[in-house]
Amino acid sequence: MSLDADRASLPVGVFDSGLGGLTVLKEIHKVLPSENLIYFGDTARVPYGNKSAATIIRYSREIAEFLIARDVKAIVVACNTASSYALDALRGMTDIPVLGVIDPAVRSLTQKAPRKSTAGLIATKSTIASHAYDAALERHRGDQFLVSRACPLLVPLIEEGYAESQAADLILRDYLGPMVERGVEYLLLGCTHYPLIAQAILRLYPHLKLIDSAEETAAELKNLLADRGALRSGTKGSVELYVSDMTESMRALKELFFEGAVDRFEIAHIGEQ
Numbered sequence: 590m591s592l593d594a595d596r597a598s599l600p601v602g603v604f605d606s607g608l609g610g611l612t613v614l615k616e617i618h619k620v621l622p623s624e625n626l627i628y629f630g631d632t633a634r635v636p637y638g639n640k641s642a643a644t645i646i647r648y649s650r651e652i653a654e655f656l657i658a659r660d661v662k663a664i665v666v667a668c669n670t671a672s673s674y675a676l677d678a679l680r681g682m683t684d685i686p687v688l689g690v691i692d693p694a695v696r697s698l699t700q701k702a703p704r705k706s707t708a709g710l711i712a713t714k715s716t717i718a719s720h721a722y723d724a725a726l727e728r729h730r731g732d733q734f735l736v737s738r739a740c741p742l743l744v745p746l747i748e749e750g751y752a753e754s755q756a757a758d759l760i761l762r763d764y765l766g767p768m769v770e771r772g773v774e775y776l777l778l779g780c781t782h783y784p785l786i787a788q789a790i791l792r793l794y795p796h797l798k799l800i801d802s803a804e805e806t807a808a809e810l811k812n813l814l815a816d817r818g819a820l821r822s823g824t825k826g827s828v829e830l831y832v833s834d835m836t837e838s839m840r841a842l843k844e845l846f847f848e849g850a851v852d853r854f855e856i857a858h859i860g861e862q
């Protein structure tokens with residue numbers, strides 16, 4: 590599969606169950622400022638992290654259809670839960686490259702964490718239940734041992750603006766304390782929302798080395814487009830944000846990350862909504 594160089598001007602599609610994927614979008618915009626980016630956040634149906642595999646796959650397919658209809662040259666699944674369940678289904682729908690966030694993060698862990706060390710993984714319930722990180726670790730021949738913990742309370746804390754609060758500290762201690770006692774030094778942030786609570790984690794456990802997938806995924810996208818001669822160069826690219834519901838937290842995060850510098854921000858209806 591190769592892309593024509595004249596497809597270079599086409600946009601890159603990025604999606605998440607909600608606003609967490611903006612952490613990945615921002616990094617892609619930083620690393621590839623000339624790319625035109627189209628983001629879809631499924632704010633009407635978030636969270637995906639406690640839904641069944643069948644539902645996560647159906648929602649992801651509907652978003653992919655939306656992006657494919659906009660003639661994207663690549664799709665970045667900026668959601669760990671969707672990356673855990675839906676990558677094969679999405680790759681079966683299209684010839685364009687589909688990139689998840691799990692492999693880039695795990696590759697980074699295998700390069701950074703000492704061999705045979707115990708690393709931590711925090712993620713949604715569905716991501717942990719999928720064992721997608723263990724499978725990726727095997728694919729990358731990592732010999733680190735993963736201690737996993739589902740952290741279902743973190744996404745609502747973040748979305749409600751409670752990342753820096755006593756409540757968050759209590760919950761983080763409960764989730765992370767046992768891992769730290771087991772000697773964990775590297776912690777995989779297995780949910781694209783979690784970079785937004787990273788400061789609180791580091792305030793409580795300053796020795797932890799956090800691996801979030803945004804940087805690694807943006808670097809992998811750059812390599813992938815370069816290999817196919819499909820990198821756009823020259824003028825600054827556009828950023829279009831679509832959501833399935835216009836929520837206050839999405840508006841706030843858009844401002845925080847892009848300071849109003851987006852070219853479009855509107856509701857798009859997908860699937861049966």
Ligand code: DGL
Nearest residue numbers: 606636637638669670781
């Ligand atoms: N953004 C999702 C993820 O990365 C978490 C939020 C959700 O549960 O949908 O897994």
